[in-house]
Amino acid sequence: MARSTQTVDELAERVAAGDRRALARAISLVENDDPRGWELVRALFPHTGRAHTVGLTGPPGAGKSTLIGRLVEHARAQSKSVGVLSVDPSSPFTQGAVLGDRIRLSEHFLDPGVFIRSMANRGALGGLAEAALQAVLLMDASGREEIFIETVGVGQAEVDIVDHADTVVLVLIPGSGDSIQALKAGVMEIPDVICVNKADHPLTETMVREIRGVLALGPQGGWRVPIVRTEAARGEGIDELAAKIAEHRDYLGAVGELAERRRRNLVSEVLTIASARLRKRLEGALRDDPELARLLDEVAARRLDPSSAAERLLAVAASAAVPN
Amino acid sequence: MARSTQTVDELAERVAAGDRRALARAISLVENDDPRGWELVRALFPHTGRAHTVGLTGPPGAGKSTLIGRLVEHARAQSKSVGVLSVDPSSPFTQGAVLGDRIRLSEHFLDPGVFIRSMANRGALGGLAEAALQAVLLMDASGREEIFIETVGVGQAEVDIVDHADTVVLVLIPGSGDSIQALKAGVMEIPDVICVNKADHPLTETMVREIRGVLALGPQGGWRVPIVRTEAARGEGIDELAAKIAEHRDYLGAVGELAERRRRNLVSEVLTIASARLRKRLEGALRDDPELARLLDEVAARRLDPSSAAERLLAVAASAAVPN
Numbered sequence: 001m002a003r004s005t006q007t008v009d010e011l012a013e014r015v016a017a018g019d020r021r022a023l024a025r026a027i028s029l030v031e032n033d034d035p036r037g038w039e040l041v042r043a044l045f046p047h048t049g050r051a052h053t054v055g056l057t058g059p060p061g062a063g064k065s066t067l068i069g070r071l072v073e074h075a076r077a078q079s080k081s082v083g084v085l086s087v088d089p090s091s092p093f094t095q096g097a098v099l100g101d102r103i104r105l106s107e108h109f110l111d112p113g114v115f116i117r118s119m120a121n122r123g124a125l126g127g128l129a130e131a132a133l134q135a136v137l138l139m140d141a142s143g144r145e146e147i148f149i150e151t152v153g154v155g156q157a158e159v160d161i162v163d164h165a166d167t168v169v170l171v172l173i174p175g176s177g178d179s180i181q182a183l184k185a186g187v188m189e190i191p192d193v194i195c196v197n198k199a200d201h202p203l204t205e206t207m208v209r210e211i212r213g214v215l216a217l218g219p220q221g222g223w224r225v226p227i228v229r230t231e232a233a234r235g236e237g238i239d240e241l242a243a244k245i246a247e248h249r250d251y252l253g254a255v256g257e258l259a260e261r262r263r264r265n266l267v268s269e270v271l272t273i274a275s276a277r278l279r280k281r282l283e284g285a286l287r288d289d290p291e292l293a294r295l296l297d298e299v300a301a302r303r304l305d306p307s308s309a310a311e312r313l314l315a316v317a318a319s320a321a322v323p324n
Numbered sequence: 325m326a327r328s329t330q331t332v333d334e335l336a337e338r339v340a341a342g343d344r345r346a347l348a349r350a351i352s353l354v355e356n357d358d359p360r361g362w363e364l365v366r367a368l369f370p371h372t373g374r375a376h377t378v379g380l381t382g383p384p385g386a387g388k389s390t391l392i393g394r395l396v397e398h399a400r401a402q403s404k405s406v407g408v409l410s411v412d413p414s415s416p417f418t419q420g421a422v423l424g425d426r427i428r429l430s431e432h433f434l435d436p437g438v439f440i441r442s443m444a445n446r447g448a449l450g451g452l453a454e455a456a457l458q459a460v461l462l463m464d465a466s467g468r469e470e471i472f473i474e475t476v477g478v479g480q481a482e483v484d485i486v487d488h489a490d491t492v493v494l495v496l497i498p499g500s501g502d503s504i505q506a507l508k509a510g511v512m513e514i515p516d517v518i519c520v521n522k523a524d525h526p527l528t529e530t531m532v533r534e535i536r537g538v539l540a541l542g543p544q545g546g547w548r549v550p551i552v553r554t555e556a557a558r559g560e561g562i563d564e565l566a567a568k569i570a571e572h573r574d575y576l577g578a579v580g581e582l583a584e585r586r587r588r589n590l591v592s593e594v595l596t597i598a599s600a601r602l603r604k605r606l607e608g609a610l611r612d613d614p615e616l617a618r619l620l621d622e623v624a625a626r627r628l629d630p631s632s633a634a635e636r637l638l639a640v641a642a643s644a645a646v647p648n
Contacts, residue, residue: 038631045629059502060509090509134631152511175501178383185384185414187476263624270623271606273634274641278602282595299594300587305369307362307458310597317598318642 008036012043018081018143020115027117030134041134044141049262051083051140052249055165056195057153059179060090062171063197066232067241068093068148072108074242075146079113083144086118087132087161088152093118115144130276132161133269153188164265166258167248169193169241172211174203183214190218190225192248195241199229223251278317285317292316332360336367342405342467344439351441354458365458368465373586375407375464376573379489381477383503384414386495387521390556391565392417392472396432398566399470403437407468410442411456411485412476417442439468454600456485457593477512488589490582491572493517493565496535498527507538514542514549516572519565523553547575602641609641616640 029037230237353361554561
């Protein structure tokens with residue numbers, strides 16, 4: 001195929017022009033850790049920073065994908081071009097949607113104004129975060145105005161892809177007791193917007209009251225976290241949710257926090273990428289070096305302690321590292 | 325004070341003899357990243373591997389600490405010596421227990437057969453996992469027969485201190501809908517034992533049925549994950565929980581899985597320690613090197629992409645790394 005002979009510059013130009021196929025190919029290169037993928041991001045990085053990135057997180061089954069489908073419809077009704085990145089292994093975007101979802105989401109797949117991609121390599125979380133963040137940059141460079149990122153989270157979020165978004169929406173449902181407890185205990189960070197989905201459930205108001213109670217304990221002043229009730233499956237509450245997301249973005253811009261948040265996110269992105277690469281080198285060293293494999297046998301036999309083994313591993317990995 | 329002049333060898337000897345103060349001091353050294361701490365672990369590592377380590381995880385508010393208090397009572401009634409390590413920032417062990425809990429837990433603080441320690445440096449999770457795993461080794465070397473590790477978890481567990489235990493107990497309560505969803509979606513790993521605490525709640529049987537449904541979807545054969553109902557506050561169900569934990573340990577031993585699981589855990593411990601140290605070096609390099617700080621300004625201005633910045637950071641950190 002002709003496109004495999006495309007130069008990185010040609011591909012970058014087509015991505016910047018908004019070409020969907022070029023964007024898909026660029027993301028695949030990044031996902032496969034192909035050096036051309038990184039070159040592309042390098043070339044396109046100056047074109048980034050224009051999109052509004054919105055992260056939706058929450059427990060599996062809260063309806064994040066359906067909600068994103070509705071938010072996409074809403075953005076399309078305003079003729080905004082949209083990108084969707086799902087890094088939730090349990091998402092219908094990833095697994096192939098079922099029934100009604102399949103129909104609704106596949107409409108979007110056919111709309112040239114919507115670009116949908118899922119990444120859910122379980123077990124390779126370091127590399128996943130790294131690739132996901134680059135994919136968002138590529139979507140941004142290709143002129144997508146709104147980018148929705150779907151991640152699964154039930155409290156802790158070490159990987160925190162979602163934290164790199166301008167606006168973080170936590171999606172809960174009546175019955176999300178564990179998430180409420182995690183918020184209350186400070187184990188989970190307070191998001192920018194809270195959405196209580198499946199709000200036709202009789203326990204919705206109890207849940208909203210509990211959330212209010214948790215928010216009242218937090219710092220006051222600044223942005224007031226809104227609680228929006230939705231029924232994504234029936235399209236209810238979507239206008240309000242979209243309005244609150246837009247309001248948050250406007251707020252960040254007005255108080256000058258947007259630039260600061262993005263700077264912080266980019267710094268943490270640099271660290272995430274560097275750590276992921278280091279970890280990959282360590283795992284490679286462990287796999288390829290028979291002497292290191294013997295080291296692990298020594299640890300298992302309790303003759304060599306884990307910390308000393310780690311130092312030996314670091315020494316080998318450092319000598320193997322060729323800065324490029 | 326005389327003890328500050330103690331040599332590492334003297335301290336190691338006292339830890340191995342079961343001296344509580346020596347153990348406390350050894351853990352502090354590890355927690356403070358003092359080189360003597362690591363020397364101690366090196367010296368004592370051959371004495372480890374005798375304790376049965378039990379990890380209890382679950383959402384905040386599920387009653388893990390109270391449950392551990394009861395399991396400690398149970399072990400003490402059999403004259404077993406016990407260690408407790410809490411790495412849950414929302415735990416009463418960490419925050420100072422309240423009311424009834426305080427009284428019950430403080431009894432244990434006075435019992436020389438019980439050693440309790442909490443570590444909950446939020447924000448330093450890499451370092452925390454590293455120190456926690458070493459603390460468990462030190463408790464093990466000091467002759468603690470049962471070690472309970474308390475971690476907070478609501479689905480994802482990247483840090484996975486609890487995964488280093490021989491037996492993992494997931495503690496849920498009626499209302500733990502998010503955890504059930506996370507189990508169902510495969511986002512949370514199936515534990516060895518599931519405990520439904522606060523089982524006097526009217527929705528307990530609904531929760532037990534939901535858990536059964538999730539377990540039925542998983543692989544059959546091998547260890548059958550038991551579901552135990554407890555009311556930790558009133559001491560109910562504790563005998564059964566302790567019996568199931570002991571049964572799991574016996575099962576691992578009988579089928580030869582214990583050695584394999586421990587080997588796998590030690591290998592992952594080596595990687596955890598190595599990665600944490602690398603990350604620390606990177607953060608140090610970013611903090612101390614004005615040229616790297618300027619690099620980040622370039623990234624924030626979108627003139628240098630995050631991946632290229634990460635490579636520059638890695639090159640600097642590699643040249644700064646002195647293998648020891």
